[in-house]
Amino acid sequence: MPKDSGIGASSKRREDVRFLTGEGNYTDDINVHGQAHVYFLRSDIAHGTINSIGTEAAAGMPGVVRIFTGADFEGVGGIPCGWQVTDRNGEPMQEPPHPILAQGKVRHVGDPIAAVVAETLEQARDAAEAIELDIAELPAVVDMKAAAAEGSTKVHDDLTSNICYDWVLGETDEQVVSDTFANAAHVTTLDLVNNRLVANPMEPRVAVGDYSRGTDEHTLYTTSQNPHVIRLLMCAFVLGLPEHKVRVVAPDVGGGFGTKIFHYAEEAFVTFAAKACNRPVKWTASRSEAFMSDAHGRDHVTTIELALDGDNNFIGLRTNTHANMGAYLSTFSSSVPTWLHGTLMAGNYKTPMIQVNVKAMFTNTVPVDAYRGAGRPEATFQLERVIDKAARELGVDPIALRRQNFITEFPYDTPVALTYDTGDYNGTMDKLEAAADIAGFAARKAESEANGKLRGLGVNCYIEACGIAPSNIVGMLGARAGLYDAATVRVNATGSISVMVGAHSHGQGHETAFPQVVAEMIGIDESQVEIVHGDTSKIPFGMGTYGSRSLAVCGSAMVRATEKIINKAKKIAAHLLEASDADIELKDGQFTVAGTDKSVAWGDVTLTAYVPHNFPLEDIEPGLEETAFYDPANFTYPAGAYACEVEVDPETGKVTIERFAAADDFGNIVNPMIVDGQVHGGIGQGIGQALLENCVYDDNGQLLSASYMDYAMPRADDVPFYTVDHSSQTPCTHNPLGVKGCGEAGAIGSPPAVVNAVIDALQSGGKDIGHIDMPVSPSRVWAAMNG
């Protein structure tokens, strides 16, 4: 029987009521009394030298409060990068400055040149049109391989080249690598592109800065996945403000998918401008502005080689990737192609020798950073595509080839720096074969063929490193932050509970799922527990939500804090029951003395904590509130197997997703309904990447896909119903809930399944096509079939 409350129950989401009735409180819904509006004048060319910015005429336009340019920010810091990657030669990566407003040069379409603050947004926009710009256009660097070439135009004059870093992981002895490939019975090689994407949460970014001269306090309302991280970066690196004078609020946030992790110039700007203008300043991005100012995702160009012995065992893997950083280093950009990508190249397989090479490139494009999955989709895509290609070249079943090479013993140390704690890849594949009805594929294929369509089946596995992460390890790897999280459990006198958490919920349902855990631990109703998040003035420090970490890391902090609460409450109960605290048991909200019928209710104990008339004051303090910080011992390793069935119309090249099945091992699960929803959403985005989405620049660095007219977002009729199975469960061994995280799996696991299926369909139609790059659009399929 499914449970109807507590851990494992599909409790309905309480946050839905406000979202369904228009009562949500998103950042753009916040208007501070007396606010002015800012409009950013952004570069419409990719690269140029700013000769002059004439603001005189604009400054006299109606409603204009003040116009800011780079000159106003000369004494102010730039946007920092949170992760220092070390080059293969031991040198730190090249790290150019990233000013709030352009200084001397513009480096991508969308780079902000000036900011007009006016009474209304329309007035600000009108005035911006009157600014006279003299910018001398320079050649743009767009293609990553061209950017790496000697003599290429440089994006940053002060750097030695456009190479941010040249990095290696795994086997560094070239002789070992070349011997492995020389001794292989078979080598499969694949060149591929992981297409550049735009995260596109439906809520564009918004920032409102407020400042009080009376108290010298700043408030920033912003669309962020991690308000404390924004406060730390902005205070310490950009504006030089004391953190206790700055409050950052991220209220309801309309989706993030990574792109709202980062500290953006607009946030620092409104904070700065609110003080400079002595009035609140609000910025709301238009969607077109979002396309040219939100950090983009993916954009890797890779060659991967897989070496197999005569028995089809994987014996070696080598990859060479160019990863686009864009024009500046966004907050976590440098970590994505390295520690979030290279470390995942073992996948689910016991390949003994792996070498990962990554060149990170500066180009005249929008900065690139984490997007749902962040590095792991890029790793999974190339690995699962090359395995599929190898299976086809060797004439073996792609599922059997994977099973033969699965890691089956845990813990498992990969050659690329991770230790997988648990997993059951064969068991998960069994679940997938059932969920996808792989046995019935032949019949469905015959039916498609009878209708003149080609049908293909694509299967792949994935693994991800989530629950980011142990601070000591990420610190060694170059992270400039700790990656623990924190929770405060505040029990009120009448027994209800507020839990202040560092994780931020922007669609993940924390307000529902987190109380399920606390309620279960204490044995009270879920409605008695409330989650508070998204406001640095209300919550303890917290690193926020990304990397599928909320429940695994912040949830663990919440469990630890609740354990402290229970321990203290037991002492109070022991006092009231005149027993020893060792004998007190808590069940269903009742404290009992073991072996007796003496009991006291949760609410009586909590009331005693706040009305301590009869209280062990000599042993413990009154009140009932505890905080815990939790730093995990390892990453978590969700893993799974996905299957996609497509039909290809040989006349048009159009691909239709007919069936999609996912089998995931997320360890223990708190709310299955929410977990399924996370997987659905991830698959939708993965299908978008595989079939539709592409962020395109022309050779001059013009962004061609800057609206929903040109950037194809998946719509309801592009996707099918999905079959999701997460009954394969190997609990994480090192967090108290045994959870692994589920937020990114769908986006990581689905693109290779789609592409594998398309290639299978084309092959079955007699076309010997090895690969088609994403998005697998009708024109690309048609060209491949008729090429």
Add this chain to the structure above:
Amino acid sequence: MTQVTMTVNGRTASGEVEGRTLLSSFLRDHLSLTGTHVGCDTAQCGACMVHVNGEAVKSCNMLAMEANGAEVATIEGQAAPDGTLNTIQQAFQDHHGLQCGFCTPGMVMSAAALLKDNPKPTEAEVRAHLEGNICRCTGYHNIVKAIMAASGQDVGAIAAE
């Protein structure tokens, strides 16, 4: 500046607007009905969908002046006066048809327009109808399911929750 007057969720509302003021900003900025969201600037996403004289309309694609004298319904007027969710809203909660909630007001208004014209839509009809509503969170699975459930169809057989 021009005076506009319309009925919004059964109440008379008026205000002074510029010629270029969109209905979406009149609702959000003048009437503080912030449940109507703005997710794009090319009339593609549907987050701003409301009903004008009973028809589903993208309020970012209509001037406030064009709605002068009209009956406008927004997400704020969909639940009963005591707060009870309507059938579509309840189905969205029951079937987890929303995550971040940003597309949700538009989805609910769009679904209401569909079910008015087509009380028992097929899966394909629901998907086709949602062409003008983008959701980035749900992969649409539970939105389609919720709308079919709201139409009184048994969705128990649809794979997964």
